[in-house]
Structure formats: C-alpha cells, structure tokens
Amino acid sequence: DIQMTQSPSSMSASVGDSVTITCRASQTIDTSLNWYQQKPGKAPKLLIFAASTLQSGVPSRFTGSGSLTDFTLTISSLQPEDFATYYCQQGYNTPPTFGGGTKVEI
Amino acid sequence: EELLVESGGGLEQPGGSLRLSCAASGFSFRSYGMNWVRQAPGKGLEWISYISSSGNNMYNGDSVKGRFTISRDNAKNSVFLQMNSVRAEDTAVYYCARSLMVHAPFDIWGQGTVVTVSS
Numbered sequence: 345d346i347q348m349t350q351s352p353s354s355m356s357a358s359v360g361d362s363v364t365i366t367c368r369a370s371q372t373i374d375t376s377l378n379w380y381q382q383k384p385g386k387a388p389k390l391l392i393f394a395a396s397t398l399q400s401g402v403p404s405r406f407t408g409s410g411s412l413t414d415f416t417l418t419i420s421s422l423q424p425e426d427f428a429t430y431y432c433q434q435g436y437n438t439p440p441t442f443g444g445g446t447k448v449e450i
Numbered sequence: 451e452e453l454l455v456e457s458g459g460g461l462e463q464p465g466g467s468l469r470l471s472c473a474a475s476g477f478s479f480r481s482y483g484m485n486w487v488r489q490a491p492g493k494g495l496e497w498i499s500y501i502s503s504s505g506n507n508m509y510n511g512d513s514v515k516g517r518f519t520i521s522r523d524n525a526k527n528s529v530f531l532q533m534n535s536v537r538a539e540d541t542a543v544y545y546c547a548r549s550l551m552v553h554a555p556f557d558i559w560g561q562g563t564v565v566t567v568s569s
Contacts, residue, residue, distance in 0.1 A: 345512075378555040380495075387545055387559035388487075388495065399557065431495055435553040439511050442495040 346370050346434050350443035357448060361422045365446045367415040367432035376436035377415045379408055382445075383428045391430075392417065422448075452476040452558050454546050459563030462536055466567075470531040472546030472560055479527040480504075483549050485556060486520060486531045488542040488565075496542075499531060500552050509552060514540075536567045 347370035357363050367377065375395035380388040390399045392408035395415060405426075407418045419426055427450055432443040458470040472484070486499040498511045499520040508520055519532040529546055544563050547556035 376553065380556075382495075387561055388556070389559070390555055390557050393555040393557075399555075433495075433555075435555060438500075438509050438552060440497045440553070442497070445494045 345439055346373060346436065346441050348432055348434055348441050348443040350430075350432055350446050352446060353444060354447040354449060356450065357422055358450070359422055359424055362418065362420045363422060363448060364419075365417045365430055365432075365448075367410075367417070367443050369413045369415075369434055369436075372412045373434045373436035375411050376434055377408075377410065378433045378435060379406075379417045380431045380433065381426075381428045382431065388431065393435075419448075452548075454548065454558055454560035456544065456546055456560040456563035459544060459565045461566045461568065463569050464537055464567055466536055468533045468536060468565060470533065470544055470546075470563060470565070472529045472531075474527045474529070474548075477548075477558075480524040483551050483554070484520075484522060484529040485547045485549055486518075486529075487545045487547050487556065487559075488540075489545070489562075490539070490542040493542075500549070501529060502552070507552070533565070536565075538567050541565060541567050 349368045377395045379392040382388040396408045405420045429445045429447045453475045500509045501520045517535045522529040546560045548558040
C-alpha cells in the first residue's frame with residue numbers, strides 16, 4: 345500500500361495568515377492526489393483533486409500543487425471557517441490511502 | 451441537491467453482524483461507483499470498500515477482507531455494507547462516498563453512521 349505522510353500534524357494560525365500543508369507519498373503517484381477538509385462532527389469535503397484542480401464551489405484561496413511524491417496545500421488569507429482538519433489522499437492505486445491529517449487551529 | 455444518507459449503525463457485540471445502508475438522491479446513482487470510508491474515534495480516515503457502478507467489480511481493504519461485503523441496488527439508489535464477525539477495532543463512524551470510478555476522488559459524502567462494537 346502507498347503510505348501518505350502529512351506534515352505538520354497540527355498548526356496554529358491566525359485569520360489572514362497564509363498556511364501550507366505538505367503531503368508526501370511513499371512512491372510516485374503522478375498527480376493522483378486529492379485534498380479534503382473536515383470540520384468536527386462533519387463529513388469530509390473534497391477541496392482539490394488531481395493535485396491542483398479546485399472542486400466546484402471551493403474558494404480560490406485554496407491552492408494545490410505538486411507531482412510524483414511531494415504535494416502541498418496552501419490556504420492564503422485564512423478565514424474563520426477554514427479552521428479544520430485537512431487530509432490528503434492518493435488515488436493512484438488500490439487501496440486509496442489517506443494521510444494522517446493536519447489540524448489547523450486558531 | 452446531491453445527497454447521501456447512511457443508516458443502520460448502532461451497538462453490536464464482538465462477533466456479531468450489522469448491515470449499513472446508504473441512500474442516494476439528486477444524481478444518477480447508477481452512473482457512479484460507491485465507497486465506504488470509516489473513521490475511528492479521534493483517528494484519521496480509512497477507505498474500506500468500493501463497488502463499481504454496475505456492481506460487477508468490488509474491492510475491499512485488507513482490514514475488512516473476508517468479513518465485510520459491499521453491494522448495491524441501483525433500482526433503489528442504495529449501497530450497503532454487510533459487516534460480519536465485527537471486532538472492537540471496527541468501532542468508527544462509517545461514511546458512504548461517491549466516486550466516478552475506483553481511483554477517482556470522493557466528491558460527495560454522507561453524514562456518517564456510528565458503529566460501536568463492544569460487549
């Protein structure tokens with residue numbers, strides 16, 4: 345199975361900050377990388393797919409980049425509703441696997 | 451509105467069985483693959499099962515292989531997860547999630563149903 349490693353596991357930030365989350369795959373996955381946002385007690389929500397394509401309805405302050413094994417999610421100008429846990433997930437092969445999550449706290 | 455609603459969770463003893471259901475609405479259910487993803491308390495996300503749009507292809511994660519079975523009824527716009535021989539480590543919130551195919555992103559999620567395995 346492909347292992348997905350996210351860093352950091354948690355971070356503190358303020359409204360208006362720019363934050364970057366990193367995701368590393370244990371083997372090359374081309375651009376088969378998706379990002380999800382999860383708020384407490386809620387289901388995950390797809391933010392970005394294929395490493396850099398914004399899902400419909402997601403604000404443009406979310407940006408994804410990377411390929412092969414190294415990927416980043418950047419949130420520019422953090423808003424109060426962005427404080428959540430973020431997960432990366434590889435869709436390169438089966439089983440699909442998730443990173444351990446990054447909690448963005450105030 | 452595209453919606454998935456899970457049901458069937460609850461408390462079960464180790465070794466017992468549960469059947470989860472996920473009802474879809476607002477989209478062409480028979481055109482999409484469906485998945486089950488779970489989240490143990492305080493933990494991350496774990497994909498456990500996929501079924502293709504036709505129901506002809508299924509994949510399971512190693513942690514549930516031989517115990518859980520995914521199925522679907524396209525006439526009823528529903529996907530199911532039959533959970534047998536449940537263990538304490540199966541305790542989690544179970545989400546159904548839509549994907550166009552097996553390696554596609556999970557673009558719609560249900561609200562989840564809680565399964566607790568305990569004596």
